[in-house]
Amino acid sequence: MDLFNPEFNPKYNRLPKDGMVLYFGKVMDYHKAHFYFNRLLETIEWRNDEAIIFGQLITTKRKVAWYGDRNFKYSYSKITKEALPWTEELLALKQLAEEKTEETYNSCLLNLYHDGNEGMAWHSDAEKDLKKNGAIASMSFGAERKFAFKHKSTKETVSLFLENGSLLVMKDETQTHWLHRLPPSKKIAKARINLTFRTINTFETSL
Template identity: 65%
Template sequence: MDLFNSTVAINYNLLPHGGTVNYFGKLFSKKEADHYFDALMNTIEWKNDEAFIMGKHIITKRKVAWYGDESYSYTYSNKSKTALPWTKELLELKRISEKQTGQTYNSCLLNLYHNGDEGMAYHSDDEKALAKNSAIASLSFGAERRFLFKHKQSKETVTLFLEHGSLLVMKDETQTNWLHRLPPTKKVNRPRVNLTFRTMMV
């Protein structure tokens, strides 16, 4: 299924079965999206991501940050992070995401991809610390990037572009049945900031 350059209704489920993914498109004007992109680049406490995979300590070029209502601990790839207090812009974006999706979120994992060389392999956001089948709201700022879903059993794929200032929501059993990734590309030489608002079990 290919959704390149298409306008998709907000209530349209991009997945054929086994989960729900809605693409809201651009929520902001270019001026507003540029403002948030600049603010996030300059106010977030970015750090290179770390992971322990098959006994090896890996430090990525991609940078990450973890924020929340409280100092939640979040562990993935055998590495733990402690949430920082919200910034002004993050709180604004959290409220906007909650209003658009009708959900509430208590934390946010941010990723900074400096260019198209940096991406993310297929994975599911199904860590035990996250509320099961809870919604994840994904905001994108900066370079437009291709985003893929792949069903864990049937291997069906869904592809779309995430635009500057756009919102994507993954919910219901999406993380149980589907993987997602951000593939590297030589066509992009600008940075992208991605925010994933989540619900930690407390």
């Protein structure tokens, strides 16, 4: 690994301003990534995602799951999910993400894209349930996919490819100033699983 080459330096900020995105590349070898891909397919309680758009309930082909330290509620697209308890594999991957990013997380949103026809539109992860300016660690398994950012004001774009077994972290003011998306691609026939480790606000106070 050439740490003087920005493409391979996890301390190199991929954004030119108003936020921080660090890409660690592959954080495990192919065999371990393949193992986790299969285990996540088998053990996660996948459900088709739902969203309310213009007052109508839309069900996506993409599947999702929501896990956490406890039964956190997380609302987006006017739908509320309640977290399931961690699996053994998710806890191991959370620990790896925390070690690499030097952050802590209490929850994880998982996405299963069956092929390149399934993607994610422009959005930012700035829901009120999430810690403001908190780190979000994104771990990818399966098909390599393009991941893009667009500045909300200048419309400047930045993109990179997320590899099998790779880790990316978005933090600081990234969600305030940038949108991100997973563009669809008809050339991709393989599935991809993405884990985004997050921090849900607990708002706990001591008496």
